[in-house]
Amino acid sequence: MAAVTTTHRTVLAGARVALPSGVVERGRLTVEGTRITGTGTDHDPSANGSNGRAVNADGAGEPAGTTTVELAPGHLVVPGFVDIHNHGGGGASFTSGTVQDILTGVRTHREHGTTTVVASTVTNTLEALTRQAGLLSELVEQGELAGIHYEGPFISPCRKGAHDEGLLRDPDPADVRKLVDAARGTARMVTLATELPGGIDSVRLLAELGVIAAVGHTDATYEQTKAAIDAGATVATHLFNAMPPLQHREPGPIAALLEDDRVTVELINDGTHLHPSVLELAFGTVGAGRVAFITDAMDAAGFGDGLYELGPMKVEVREGVARLVEGGSIAGSTLTLDTAFKRAVTVDGLAPDDVVRAISTNPARLLGLSDRIGTLEAGKDADLVVLDEEYEVVGVMRKGEWVVRPA
Incomplete structure (x- = not known):
């Protein structure tokens, strides 16, 4: 029987997130493989996979294979x-x-x-x-x-x-x-x-x-x-x-x-x-x-x-x-x-x-790439930047892989 591969899932939570509708507080962003699969807030039942539940850094409350990155509330997640x-x-x-x-x-x-x-x-x-x-x-x-x-x-x-x-x-x-x-x-x-x-x-x-x-x-x-x-x-x-x-x-x-x-x-x-x-x-x-x-x-x-x-x-x-x-x-x-x-x-x-x-x-x-990049939306490439309170880069993700991993 062929081995079953599971796409790794990463959840960013706790920080402000710059969505197309504007910056939301305590936002939540879900990445699976190379794509964004969900956006919302920490207690938003519509956010992909959250069901309104807060989760800890070990991914408790999330499906197996999930890594949850808890960011400081003052941090800001923006598109790459x-x-x-x-x-x-x-x-x-x-x-x-x-x-x-x-x-x-x-x-x-x-x-x-x-x-x-x-x-x-x-x-x-x-x-x-x-x-x-x-x-x-x-x-x-x-x-x-x-x-x-x-x-x-x-x-x-x-x-x-x-x-x-x-x-x-x-x-x-x-x-x-x-x-x-x-x-x-x-x-x-x-x-x-x-x-x-x-x-x-x-x-x-x-x-x-x-x-x-x-x-x-x-x-x-x-x-x-x-x-x-x-x-x-x-x-x-x-x-x-x-x-x-x-x-x-x-x-x-x-x-x-x-x-x-x-x-x-x-x-x-x-x-x-x-x-x-x-x-x-x-x-x-x-x-x-x-x-x-x-x-x-x-x-x-x-x-x-x-x-x-x-x-x-x-x-x-x-x-x-x-x-x-x-x-x-x-x-x-x-x-x-x-x-x-x-x-x-x-x-x-x-x-x-x-x-x-x-x-x-x-x-x-x-560039004609709005269907893939430029905003944080489900279905787009997981290209994002995490900025701290002073707007310094503390994290960079490109196509679901960390270039700079948040501490």
Whole structure:
């Protein structure tokens, strides 16, 4: 007779839980295998398997094979973070690294609560980008990454930031298609300066292919940006950064991107890329449903100060701020999303459930993965983060397995 295998069951109880309806006190969340199978409160008869009974840490009152994790009432359980714009971490790069480098970066961000990562590239030759796409796509197919984001080379030399100007090119649709094809179905987003020759046609192409067209590293006018949105662009790459500032007679891309409900705006909440008042302006203008917090992280995230490479560019990180060695432009960030979450609540004064939307729910929707991740609901992947009273990470679970186990 074949052996009968029993799916392990884990119950998290006692803490606040961020459900789609809002944060509930003394919440209860049940995980079986890789999925969430029930949510509720400690004394809610509708919660899967609880029948309104309190249980102890040994799982008394639960079916055999259940592990109950009793959390402090002040702790908060939130969905795993989803980062759609990330270049690396832990001293390793997604942009030019080996498989081991990429996995090091992924592991570093997972330990900080990011259970879903899209790997972002930086400007390079088309040949180099297609080679790296082949490597990254294998890891997407293996479930380690959620997709590829091409940031460059189709960007404006006027707003290049930490990109090699000598490698920039206009967004010819044929070249854009070449990079999308190189990703073998794993390309999720392409950042474009849509005012450049071929930009609007490339936006239309990406929309037809089901790939997000993001407006960024752009010198576009207000009118040019509106045209890009009408053509199918739906994301603003790190809004305010690498684009003309908002002016009262020349509103530029910022006004166009903020005012259109079809656009989700990326924000880097590290205290360096955006002044708190600017983040408040953006969040207050578009609402929690149109913000995606990102890291734009480079190798030093979760690692430390020093000299690094970002694609072909040399970067120095000093006191947690990454800048190009030549020119001094900000070169990505050293941010992890747990820090962005904590800052959003403790510095910016945002409600935790609004931060959850910006850091988990909205980016999951953009990736087309809302049926699997982004909220804590029965049937979805058991991707979650446990935060203490100070909003520090004390637990991370990905697909039912603890990455960081609560003490």
